[in-house]
Amino acid sequence: xxxxxxxxxxxxxxxxxNALKRLNAGYVITSDASVIRSAGRVILxxxxxxxxxxxxxxxxxxxxxIPSLTQPVLGICIGMQLMCEYSEExxxxxxxxxxxxxxxxxxxxxxxxxxxxTTGGTGLKIPEMGWNSIRCVSPESGKQHGKMGDRxxxxxxxxxxxxxxxxxxxxxxxxxxxxxTIAITEYGRPFSAALGRGNFFGTQFHPEKSGxxxxxxxxxxxxx
Amino acid sequence: xxxxxxxxxxxIKDGVTVKGINFEGLRNVGDPxxxxxxxxxxxxxxxxxxxISATIxxxxxxxxxxERIAEVIDIPFTVGGGIASVEDxxxxxxxxxxxxxxxxxxxxxxxxxxxxxxxYGSQFIVAAIDAKRMGGKWVVTTxxxxxxxxxxxxxxxxxxxxxxxxxxxxxxxxxxxxxSGYPCETYAALSEMLPVPVIASGxxxxxxxxxxxxxxxxxxxxxxxxIFHYGRIGIGELKAALAAKGIPIRTMxxxxxxxxxxxxx
Numbered sequence: 001x002x003x004x005x006x007x008x009x010x011x012x013x014x015x016x017x018n019a020l021k022r023l024n025a026g027y028v029i030t031s032d033a034s035v036i037r038s039a040g041r042v043i044l045x046x047x048x049x050x051x052x053x054x055x056x057x058x059x060x061x062x063x064x065x066i067p068s069l070t071q072p073v074l075g076i077c078i079g080m081q082l083m084c085e086y087s088e089e090x091x092x093x094x095x096x097x098x099x100x101x102x103x104x105x106x107x108x109x110x111x112x113x114x115x116x117x118t119t120g121g122t123g124l125k126i127p128e129m130g131w132n133s134i135r136c137v138s139p140e141s142g143k144q145h146g147k148m149g150d151r152x153x154x155x156x157x158x159x160x161x162x163x164x165x166x167x168x169x170x171x172x173x174x175x176x177x178x179x180x181t182i183a184i185t186e187y188g189r190p191f192s193a194a195l196g197r198g199n200f201f202g203t204q205f206h207p208e209k210s211g212x213x214x215x216x217x218x219x220x221x222x223x224x
Numbered sequence: 225x226x227x228x229x230x231x232x233x234x235x236i237k238d239g240v241t242v243k244g245i246n247f248e249g250l251r252n253v254g255d256p257x258x259x260x261x262x263x264x265x266x267x268x269x270x271x272x273x274x275x276i277s278a279t280i281x282x283x284x285x286x287x288x289x290x291e292r293i294a295e296v297i298d299i300p301f302t303v304g305g306g307i308a309s310v311e312d313x314x315x316x317x318x319x320x321x322x323x324x325x326x327x328x329x330x331x332x333x334x335x336x337x338x339x340x341x342x343x344y345g346s347q348f349i350v351a352a353i354d355a356k357r358m359g360g361k362w363v364v365t366t367x368x369x370x371x372x373x374x375x376x377x378x379x380x381x382x383x384x385x386x387x388x389x390x391x392x393x394x395x396x397x398x399x400x401x402x403x404s405g406y407p408c409e410t411y412a413a414l415s416e417m418l419p420v421p422v423i424a425s426g427x428x429x430x431x432x433x434x435x436x437x438x439x440x441x442x443x444x445x446x447x448x449x450x451i452f453h454y455g456r457i458g459i460g461e462l463k464a465a466l467a468a469k470g471i472p473i474r475t476m477x478x479x480x481x482x483x484x485x486x487x488x489x
Contacts, residue, residue, distance in 0.1 A: 014320045018295050048345060127347055127390065129421055130444065131227040131269055131474040166227055166474035168300060170347045187226060209300050209322065211264070 001040025002026040003222065006066075006079075008046075008056045016045045016076065019208035023215065025222050033065050041071055041222060046078030050102070050173070051090025053078050067095050072224045073200050077171060080195065080202025089173050098195045098202065100178035105171070106188050124188045131166040134158075134183045134193045134205075155182035155196045159220050165213045167193070167205035174204050227474045228438045229269035229445035230463055231423065232452045234259060236305075237276050239285040241453070254453065257292050263452065264297040266459040269474055271297055272325070272393075272447060275305030276368070287319055294320025302350055310339045317344060325350040325393055328366035331373055331380070334387060341388025349391075350423075351384035353377060356397040362410065369397035381414060391421045393447065399427030406433060411441035423447050431457065431465045438471055 005016055007029050020027045028035060036042055044066065046053055057063045066073065066083070075083045082094050087102035094102070106124040138153040167185075174191035177184065185193035185204070195202045201221060207214035234241045234256050241256045260271055273293065275286040283306060290303050303316045304325030313324045330336045330351060340349045354369050355362040355377040362377035381392050394414060396407050406427045415422040421444035424437040428448040437443045451457055467473040 012317055014294065014318065015322065018320060019298065021295065022298065047347075123419070125419055125421055125444070128226065129347065129391065130229050133225065133227075170300075209298065211267075211298050215298055 001038075002028050003041040003043060004036045004039035005029045005043045005045060006036060006062065007031045008053070008060060008062060012047060013045055015206070015208045016043060019215065019218055023219055023222065031060055031062070033061065036062075036065060037069070039071065041224075042066075042069055042073045044073065044075040044079035044082070046076065046082065048078060049090060050078060050081055050087040050094070051092040054082055054087075054090075054092050054094060057082065057095075063095060067097055070199060072221060074221050075200075075202035076208070077204060077206060080204060081173060081175065083195070083200060083202050084175050087173060097200050098175065098178065098180045098192075098197055100175045100180065100192060100195070102173050102175045104173050105191075127172040128169050128187045130169065131210075132169055132185050132187060132205075133164045133166050134161075134185050135163045136161075136183050137181055155194070155201075156224055157194060157196060157201050157217060157220050158183060160216055161213055161220075167203075167207070167210040167213055169205045171204060175202075225472045226444075227269070227472045228443075228466070229423075230267075230434075230459060230466075230473070231270045231272055231302075231445055231447040232259075232263045232268050232459065233272040233274065233425070233447050233449045235274050235276050235449060236286055236289060238279070238282040239289060242276070256289055257296060259453070260293045261296045263459060264299050267463055267474070268299060268459050270300040270302065270445070272302045272304070274325070275303075277305075287315060290316055290319040290321060304350070304352060308333075308336065310336075310343050313340045313344065313348070317348070323348050323350050323391075325352040327352040327354065330384065331364060331366050331375060334383065337384055337387040337389055341390075346388045346390035346420075349389050350393050351381070351389035351391070352393040352395070353381060353384070354395045354397050354400075365397055369400070377410070378414065378417065381418060385418055385420055389420065391423060392418060393423040393425055395426040397426070400425070404429060406437040406441055406443075406446075408437055408441035411437055411443050415442035415444070421445065429456075431462055434462065435466055435469050435471060438466070439469075 081087050081102045083097040084094050084100050084102050085096045106126045136154050136158050180195045180197040181192040182196040183194040184190050207217045241254050300322045302323040303321040307324050307326050308329035354365045363372045364375040364380050365372050406424050411424050423445040424443035425447040428434050428451050434446045463473050467475050
């Protein structure tokens, strides 16, 4: 069965599309509720600003549809943020699938700029842009796996992906750590690199741009 | 920890990869799609493609090429050269670019940066700045370094960020293509002044040059062309050497995993 890539008018779906092509996975780009409901898997991509993206979901009724889906669903970047309870970006009430809030990295950009002038460039650059490492944690406990960690507790999304693997980020906001956190990255503070709850998954990074690690994660999702 | 990025750059003229010394004396160095795929597989953290065609035909060839490259690489892809309008940027986004870089056109009409940033976001726009030392200061140049402007590097870099540029790609025209190293003090000052990542470009001749600009030069990424095209050093080899110096790098061990899904089909 095909994977539905949800098109809700927020921009570029090309990179997700190319990633699925490279995996020889069947897909359809759609905003049609019946196509989404009957798809084998669903990907909610996204670039842009949270409140605008959320408005677009509401306009088309996707805000009701997405939480009711029962097949595996993967949110990427803004797509994942919209699946949380709330985002500081545009003071946005979101879908409430993952039990956490999305907050800005670092401080206000203007403050940051002044701050960097006095700290000799040790301040955080926002957005975080580039490759950062992930560590898997057990859902519910939020505890980090040891080297001999119980593999059964690792999310299947990260099957075959070692801790400290690098993944590609472009973001200014990120979800707090919570009971649904399945992987953590640190940038200024630790945040949820990935979330998982039931059939819902999300990554703050871009698996479609994360080389072979990202490809493996997408393959894991397509097999889930 | 956020890794320092190694970015190979392909200068494309009429559909083929070229590279010159100080932007002149161009040589054909290979098929762009093949090179792009090879660099991505070797561990490049990002790919930049710059269109240096002077003709309309060349530009069309380039757009098709962007599409073909985007299909084969699974790393971020920045595209530049001749982008003078939001429409130009939009076309490249649709072709599969993750970011666009603007240069001469933004010097001529700085509002271009505001327009692209407000339409597609700051993460989508890189301000590429070429500058050379003249009379004790860094003068911004356009048209591949051939035309000095009345702008100065630091004030122009600050202005591009204020207008919405999400990254700065600074090329020293004194060093580009010469393998003579980077002006590290200038990079450090630029990086400390700006709240966005700074990419160092032009002048890499050795692992030491790149290590230096990523450490004492505080650059977030290093972009290079000749050093990779002419096989002076492989990307994997370079990244291993940088990692051995304690520089945070996405190492090749990340790239050794085979996809189960891929194997099963």
